[in-house]
Amino acid sequence: MPNNNRSPYTPMPMRVLRAYYESTDRSLKTLELSFENFEDRKAFFAKFNPGQFCLLSVAGKGESALGVASAAWEGDFVRFTAQKMGTVTKALHELKSGDPIGMRGPLGNGFPLDDWKGKNLVIIGGGCAFSTLYALTKHVHHPDNREDYGKITLVYGTRTSGLCMYKHDIASWHEREDMEIHQAIDVPEENWLHHVGYVPDVVKEVAPSPENAVAVVCGPPIMTKFTLPALLELGFLPETIFTSLEKRMKCGLGKCGRCNLGHKYICKDGPVFSLAELNTLPPDL
């Protein structure tokens, strides 16, 4: 029985393990949640795959769909980074370590990791949409998984250096020999040693090779819009370009209707789609 004998609309009980601001302007907050029930934990990790999302629930406020920003091997917790936008995310920002919270998930398809085995990964992220790509990178970094994939090229852009998420961990990635990392900010800042410019331009500059590679793009719509043609120009085929989509969601189960893209539901059939798939769907985004 899915969802451990609960209705699929009923969140599982979770507890905030750690809560901390992710960006210097305090618009992004990371929550690490631990499971209250052993059974829920087991069911979650049996199904979890980077690229999936969960619905976080604050009683009386509602639910919000957030991508999982942790890999399974990191521990018995699930990480999310929420931008303070509306009622629910504002309530999420008020949570402290030890507070109860509800969660439904994991939902959606996640990244097709098995299909990507043996390939080079080009990971391109912008802003807070980088969270699921962080989960992907962490997953691939684990020694058990690292050999399954080739070279990793990471491009991560934010508006300012203060908005860069998971700073300390990402800073350490520059030392890694098994990956190439390019960080970018939109406007110049003092002491910034990396790229300055928009992500699509950085991608063109870095020019990752399409040979035996897949590209994953997650970012704000405007970034995605200009990055996809840049990748095509570099020689990536639509079948090897993947992106994770977002739309307003309520149920997360393909029932409430609103996140459809043609006959597909982003919550149930996505959120990860290849560009080849998207080309067959109406541009209703």
Added chain:
Amino acid sequence: MKLILPKNDLPDQLRSWRKEFTVYLPQKLERFSHFMPLDDANARILEQPHNTRIPPKALFLPMTEALVKFTRFGTYEDANMEISPRIVFGMRPCDAQAVQLLDTVFEQEQYTDPFWVKRQEKTIKIGLGCHVPCANGFCTTVGYGPFNKDGLDVLLTDLGDSFLVEVLSESGKTLFENLHEASEELLNQAKEIQNKAHDAMPIAFETENLKEKIDQNFKSDYWDEVSRSCLGCGVCTFLCPTCFCFDIVDEVQRQERVRNWDTCMFRIYSLEASGHNPRPSRVERTRQRLSHKYAYWLDQIGLIGCTGCGRCVSYCPVGLDIRAMLRQAQSLPFEVSHAE
């Protein structure tokens, strides 16, 4: 199994079912008829050609329904849903077909909706065929018909003084035990009535290649034209028997999470937290409504997601007519795909 139920016996029949079931049947409420539980006083069948205003999907997906209860400890429980066995009497074939279409949404393998399933399991549906064609219906156009049997346990045909009772399922069989078999003559009479009703329904528009035309003209001015007089009130979706979209909101005083019917015709339906809206105007929203019914449903299950009940036509405050919109869509350019 085909039986005969004299109309005079119907009130007693309905009353006898009430011992074990809650019996819903259309009853007049102010100007419109509604499916309501039968009470002691009233066992009158509405002899009217038109359908209820609110479709009986409301008996399976209520307009508002609690899904989750909040506990004092900051955790969540399934909302209680107790439901006694029910009979829905006098469901029109278009509405029964619609409920069957919605099964594909709520009973899909991956995520089954327990609330929907429980209501379906506890319900016996007795349909009443439409021997008099309704004003705005177009069931035969979309591939169904006034005596369509899909989604029903029993189908009744009005023969004047009696009903022909066509039993279609085991659960339907248990309801009619002491009735006589229909004579050959009455069966022929029923057949004739059914055929006549079917032939009396005009073909409102052509459905051939309609999906391709809708799919391929996503960016056409057509959508602007057909949505121009739309007020965005959403009644077409609210009263549609195949519309199933819902919103989920928290009711703080009741300490419950509730789902309410929602509509793609509203701006906030798809409005995102960032302020971005994929369907910012009624043009995109009208496109979504029509495309969903006449293209996306076909992609999903190979059937048109409209059963031709005609409610959206009857109740639109500005007289927008989906039949005329689709007739106009038939003149859109398209290419035959050679994919297969």
